[in-house]
Amino acid sequence: MSILGRGPFYLFLAVVFISLRCEKALEETPKSLLTNKVFYTTASDALLAVNAAYDHLGSGTSNSDFGGVYFNNFWVIQALASDEGEAGRSDPNTVQLDEFRHDASNLMVQDVWEDTYKTINLANIAIKNIPDIDMDEGLKNRLMGEVFFIRGMMYFDLVRMFGDVPLRLLPTEDLSILTAERTGAEEVYAQVITDLQAAETRLPVSYTGADLGRATTGAASGYLAKVFLTRKEWPAAMQHAEKVMASGNYQLLDDYADIFKIANSNSREVVFSINFTFNNNAIWETSQFNVRTLPLALNRNSNSWEVPTADVYAAFDPMDRRREVTFATSFTESDGTVINFTPHIFKYWDQKAEPSASSSGSDFFNLRYADILLMYAEAANEVANGPTAEAYEALNRVRRRARFAEGVERQVLPELSDLNMQAFREAVWLERRRELVWEGHRWFELVRQNRLKSRVEAAKPGVTVDESKYVLFGIPQRERDINPNLSQNPGY
Numbered sequence: 138m139s140i141l142g143r144g145p146f147y148l149f150l151a152v153v154f155i156s157l158r159c160e161k162a163l164e165e166t167p168k169s170l171l172t173n174k175v176f177y178t179t180a181s182d183a184l185l186a187v188n189a190a191y192d193h194l195g196s197g198t199s200n201s202d203f204g205g206v207y208f209n210n211f212w213v214i215q216a217l218a219s220d221e222g223e224a225g226r227s228d229p230n231t232v233q234l235d236e237f238r239h240d241a242s243n244l245m246v247q248d249v250w251e252d253t254y255k256t257i258n259l260a261n262i263a264i265k266n267i268p269d270i271d272m273d274e275g276l277k278n279r280l281m282g283e284v285f286f287i288r289g290m291m292y293f294d295l296v297r298m299f300g301d302v303p304l305r306l307l308p309t310e311d312l313s314i315l316t317a318e319r320t321g322a323e324e325v326y327a328q329v330i331t332d333l334q335a336a337e338t339r340l341p342v343s344y345t346g347a348d349l350g351r352a353t354t355g356a357a358s359g360y361l362a363k364v365f366l367t368r369k370e371w372p373a374a375m376q377h378a379e380k381v382m383a384s385g386n387y388q389l390l391d392d393y394a395d396i397f398k399i400a401n402s403n404s405r406e407v408v409f410s411i412n413f414t415f416n417n418n419a420i421w422e423t424s425q426f427n428v429r430t431l432p433l434a435l436n437r438n439s440n441s442w443e444v445p446t447a448d449v450y451a452a453f454d455p456m457d458r459r460r461e462v463t464f465a466t467s468f469t470e471s472d473g474t475v476i477n478f479t480p481h482i483f484k485y486w487d488q489k490a491e492p493s494a495s496s497s498g499s500d501f502f503n504l505r506y507a508d509i510l511l512m513y514a515e516a517a518n519e520v521a522n523g524p525t526a527e528a529y530e531a532l533n534r535v536r537r538r539a540r541f542a543e544g545v546e547r548q549v550l551p552e553l554s555d556l557n558m559q560a561f562r563e564a565v566w567l568e569r570r571r572e573l574v575w576e577g578h579r580w581f582e583l584v585r586q587n588r589l590k591s592r593v594e595a596a597k598p599g600v601t602v603d604e605s606k607y608v609l610f611g612i613p614q615r616e617r618d619i620n621p622n623l624s625q626n627p628g629y
Contacts, residue, residue, distance in 0.1 A: 177266035180276060186263040187280045190287045191351075193256040195411045195501075196423070206252045206291070207411045207501045209425040210245040212577035213443055218607070219579035219589075220596030221449050221570075225433075225441035237593065237602050241611030241629045249298070250613050253291050254305070260288040262308045282339025286352040286360070289332030290503070293364060296325040297581055300609045300626060304328060318622045319612075326368065333361045342386055349403045349412075355381050356409035359504045362512050367585050375516035378509050381408065382531075387506040389538050394462045396505070399490040399498045408504040413497065423496040426485035430575070432478040435468060437494040441481065445574070448596035450480045453571055456549035458542045463574050482575050507535050507572050515565045524561040529553060532561075535568055584608050603628060 176182055193205040216222030217234040224231040233239040239246065263284040267277060295302045304320035306328070337357035344351050358380045365374035381387060388405045395401055402412060413424040431439030445464065453460035465483040468476045485499040510531040517528035524532075529552075536550040553564055566586060570579070583589040590602040606628030617623045 177270055179270065180272035183263070183267045183270050183272060183277065183280050186259070186267065187283050190256055190259040190263060190284055193252065193259055194287065195413060204252075204425070206249065206256055206294075207503070207577070209429060210248045211294070212501065212575065213429065214245055214249065214610075215577045215580045216443060216445075216575055219583055220446060220592040221574060221579040222443050223446055223597070225444040228442075231443065235597075236600055237607055239611070241614040241617070241625065243611070243613075246298075246610050247613035247615060250295075250616065253295055257288055257291045257305060258309050260284040260291070261306060264288070264306075265308055278339050279341060282336045282354075282357075283352050285332045286336035286340065286357050289329045289336060289357075290360060292325055292332070293329045293360065296322050296329065297367065297584075298610050299612060301325070301624075303623070315620050316622050317620065319624055326364070329364055330361065333357050333364065337361065342384065350410065352409060353386075355384055355386055356504060358384075359408045359509055362509065362516075363504070366512050366516060367581070369519075369585075371516045371519040375513060375520055378513035378516060381506075381509045382513060387509070389506055389510075389534060391538070392541060392543060393458050393539060394542075396502075397462070397484050397487065397499060399487045402498070402500050406506045407500070407502060408506060408509060410503055411501040413500055424485070424499050424501060425497070426482075426499050427491075427494045427497040430482035431486060431494055432468075432476075432481045434476050434478045435494065438496070439494055443482075445480050445482055446596045447480070449570070449574060452567070454549050456547045457571065458539050458547070459571055459574075461542075484575065502576050505573075505576075507538075508569075508578075510535055511565055511569050511572065515562065518558060518561050518565070523558045524556055528561070532565055532568060535572055539571070 177186065194207055195205050196208055213222070213231070214234060217224065217231060218237070218239070222235070224235040230239075230243050230245045233243055234245065264281065267280055267284075270277065292302075292304070300322050301319035302322075302325060303314075303317040304325055305314070305317070334357075336352065337354050340352055340354040340357055342354055344353070358377045362374050362377035362381070365371075365377060386405070387408060390396055390401065390404060390406045396404070396406055403410070411424075428438050428440055429442040430444075431437065431441070433439060433441040450460075450464055453463075463482065463484045464480045466478060466480050468478075470476065485497060486494055487499060488494075491497065514524075514528045514531040517531070518524045521528070533552050536553070540547050540550050553561075556564060566582070569582060573579075580589070583592050589608060590604045593600060593602045606626075609626045611629035612623055612625050617625065
């Protein structure tokens, strides 16, 4: 890892470095006089500032370390520290998470902390400087909405993972970050909601052409639904999920397999995703799904770094379309050779588009329409103290789609009815598990459902989960070594 990825002080250096890189077009200006105000003068400057924040969500081509926030470790952690995933190799960081022995020195958790705060700082730079630019007000408003969305999303991840965290709303321009204290989770949540509401009112309903994949008002509403669901504020969660549903901008694709085809990036099922580029000439433009999740036995760019638990594989009816799309236990080569292996995650490998699996243009799906439907169903059940007709329909739509494979309906997953409040809640939770495997949700789900200990210990015999500790991750010790004002979470 480059020194620019190490701790708050290096975060400050990284900001200076990025600012200087952005100034290359101003060669006539003495470097000693370079400031944010010198650079942020045109609409192009504003767009570059916003794009820098997006870049750090994904591959992080301008990031000096190994990828951006959602490139690898974020979704891997959510799988390993749950009933969904296990370490497929002996790396101590992955094994500790898998076995719930991780401490504040875990490098994967530290990486998420660092990359998230880098992205927040880039959003803060844009939020501070774009308002003063003389440019089209409509575009300015949209760009501000995009960075409010990104900042809100980043703090939502942080507060769920770590609880109290430093709340930074201005760019890092001095060394005050070295003494920053943690802000209470309630205040952080309030800022998350404020940012996402600001985004919701500024963002467009959709984009075309090269702008596809940018945050929309539907993405902001969907994230607000997830924030309120996490906080068990059921009416607000229901309202925001319903807003996305009523927009008419999203729909379930006919076949679950179609979601993960590269040609369907930014489909109408996707509310927000991190776009990766399938381009073998690119540097860090592709995602890491193939290299991390495909079996080593394939002898491709595949290493079995993380594998699904037998428990999550067993959660599916064999006829459920999602099982055969999500997992594989064998592969037939072009010469007829059959390779067998334990279940591995296959949902992100588009074998037609990238048969060698040498790269992956598969996107990371932060929020899909199926997730919206299931959030609505769960919230509506809680609001009405039992499932309504609309809640049943939302849940059954997701189940109904899982019955179809290439247009043929299977006799599986019948329509649900006549459930009491608790049975319906558990039905939604089970459907969320099946629908969203390995999409970066599971640890969050189990914590908010108060089922982390029971589910992990059932899925991983011999593992003991201390819920007084592991419902949060530890504040990275390297951050605390630099900044003694950062307190630590219980148990770490």
